[in-house]
Amino acid sequence: MPGTERTSQETPRVLIAGGGIGGLATALTLHQIGVPCVVLESVRELRPLGVGINLQPNAVRELYDLGFTSADLDGVGLSIKEWALVGLNGKDIYSEPRGDVAGYNWPQYAVHRGQFHMLLYKAVLDRLGPDAVRLGARVTGYEPLPDGSVAAIVAGPDGTVERVRGALLIGVDGIHSAIRAQVHPDQPPIHWGGAIMWRGTTWAQPVRTGASFVGLGTDRQRMVIYPISQADPESGKAMINWIAEVTVDASEGWQASGWFEQVGIETFAHHFDDWRFDWLDVSALIGGADIAYQNPMIDRDPIPTWRDGSVALLGDAAHAMYPTGSNGASQAIVDARVLGACLLEHGITPVALRAYDERLCGPISEVVLRNRGAGPFGLLSIVDERCGGQFEDIDDVIPHAERAAFMQRYQSAAGFARDVLNAAPATIAPGVRVP
Numbered sequence: 001m002p003g004t005e006r007t008s009q010e011t012p013r014v015l016i017a018g019g020g021i022g023g024l025a026t027a028l029t030l031h032q033i034g035v036p037c038v039v040l041e042s043v044r045e046l047r048p049l050g051v052g053i054n055l056q057p058n059a060v061r062e063l064y065d066l067g068f069t070s071a072d073l074d075g076v077g078l079s080i081k082e083w084a085l086v087g088l089n090g091k092d093i094y095s096e097p098r099g100d101v102a103g104y105n106w107p108q109y110a111v112h113r114g115q116f117h118m119l120l121y122k123a124v125l126d127r128l129g130p131d132a133v134r135l136g137a138r139v140t141g142y143e144p145l146p147d148g149s150v151a152a153i154v155a156g157p158d159g160t161v162e163r164v165r166g167a168l169l170i171g172v173d174g175i176h177s178a179i180r181a182q183v184h185p186d187q188p189p190i191h192w193g194g195a196i197m198w199r200g201t202t203w204a205q206p207v208r209t210g211a212s213f214v215g216l217g218t219d220r221q222r223m224v225i226y227p228i229s230q231a232d233p234e235s236g237k238a239m240i241n242w243i244a245e246v247t248v249d250a251s252e253g254w255q256a257s258g259w260f261e262q263v264g265i266e267t268f269a270h271h272f273d274d275w276r277f278d279w280l281d282v283s284a285l286i287g288g289a290d291i292a293y294q295n296p297m298i299d300r301d302p303i304p305t306w307r308d309g310s311v312a313l314l315g316d317a318a319h320a321m322y323p324t325g326s327n328g329a330s331q332a333i334v335d336a337r338v339l340g341a342c343l344l345e346h347g348i349t350p351v352a353l354r355a356y357d358e359r360l361c362g363p364i365s366e367v368v369l370r371n372r373g374a375g376p377f378g379l380l381s382i383v384d385e386r387c388g389g390q391f392e393d394i395d396d397v398i399p400h401a402e403r404a405a406f407m408q409r410y411q412s413a414a415g416f417a418r419d420v421l422n423a424a425p426a427t428i429a430p431g432v433r434v435p
């Protein structure tokens with residue numbers, strides 16, 4: 001009945017607002033440690049949306065600990081062997097091995113976001129049962145209850161409003177989070193620094209190692225290219241994810257209507273017309289896609305806390321960041337696991353949320369700001385400053401040791417420094433459950 005309001009009798013212990021990658025990773029983690037939960041997701045049907053995302057070794061480790069296998073991830077992407085930055089002159093600025101090739105105990109994966117999301121969704125339905133995800137349930141806010149629990153205010157597609165009670169509420173409702181807006185009502189609007197991205201996929205021959213993540217161009221105009229499927233054995237072609245990016249004057253703000261809008265290739269392909277190398281034809285790559293999605297590179301200013309009593313934020317709701325470090329989805333998965341570890345330590349209590357907040361909010365807010373400063377792509381701005389992108393031998397511009405140290409600093413801050421990660425104990429030990 002439109003406009004009616006009722007209070008739900010069900011009292012699941014943890015409410016998860018948002019059934020994206022972070023929300024489903026949270027549900028799987030809570031199930032693993034014996035904490036009942038329900039996911040409240042606004043859309044009426046979860047579909048395989050989006051293009052490529054990266055899963056860094058720290059996140060792949062957590063996925064393996066959740067029972068996913070390399071075969072599962074090979075079905076939705078492929079393991080990345082190299083990360084490379086190439087100048088507009090076609091010459092290498094920096095390259096390094098990635099994942100297991102680089103000595104990590106876990107690979108790095110590039111996956112199709114939608115297919116990976118569906119892999120998580122199926123696992124949630126298989127393990128938690130069909131009622132674990134309530135679709136068409138938009139969480140518009142929350143009310144702290146006198147006994148210390150919380151009610152999520154849930155709007156149904158038919159206009160009904162329901163209060164769903166739980167011991168805790170985890171807001172995993174993405175960059176436009178309603179929960180975050182209530183935790184921090186004075187937060188500034190979304191931040192945009194002037195870069196516009198057009199994302200798409202094209203079936204084409206993978207370059208370099210066949211499993212390379214390549215950033216090509218300059219600080220203000222570049223392409224990011226990586227395969228997100230296994231190569232077809234006959235044609236050798238794979239699904240190549242590409243992001244074409246141009247920086248413009250941001251002083252007038254974002255003028256287009258949408259934040260993730262489908263556009264025709266012709267609206268931006270001209271920026272890359274003459275980007276042809278003997279190893280890669282960028283123009284042909286872009287031209288080979290049917291559609292592209294335009295989205296401004298946006299994030300949110302860090303906030304001092306991700307917690308309000310029995311409510312905590314997770315994933316993009318907590319730390320929406322530029323994709324320059326390829327770690328937004330990875331961090332959402334790691335957040336879910338750290339939350340699980342804190343629940344194991346402190347029980348299903350607000351104290352656990354405080355411990356989670358203390359462990360992650362400060363360091364990950366720094367990663368948000370580092371990514372705003374171009375993340376690992378910051379090397380391109382150093383090269384631009386020193387030689388305008390023109391060089392014969394990159395060692396004359398920025399010695400190898402300086403390039404490697406720059407990357408090492410980024411990896412440490414983002415939590416996937418190899419030796420630290422390899423030596424760290426599991427976030428959640430096998431078989432442990434909340435008593």
Ligand SMILES: Cc1cc2nc3c(=O)[nH]c(=O)nc-3n(C[C@H](O)[C@H](O)[C@H](O)COP(=O)(O)OP(=O)(O)OC[C@H]3O[C@@H](n4cnc5c(N)ncnc54)[C@H](O)[C@@H]3O)c2cc1C
Pocket residue numbers: 017018019020021022023040041042043049050051052053113137138139140172173174175176177178199314315316317323328329332
């Ligand atoms: C449709 C879609 C496509 C994307 N495509 C890409 C991509 O191609 N490349 C990329 O790098 N990143 C993409 N992202 C973002 C990426 O998935 C996230 O940055 C990352 O995975 C962190 O996950 P998250 O769960 O925090 O957020 P998200 O994956 O954004 O998930 C948030 C979820 O919350 C739901 N939700 C929103 N508001 C409410 C509410 N009020 N109540 C209940 N549920 C709510 C949303 O429907 C969504 O399912 C996409 C996100 C979405 C939603």
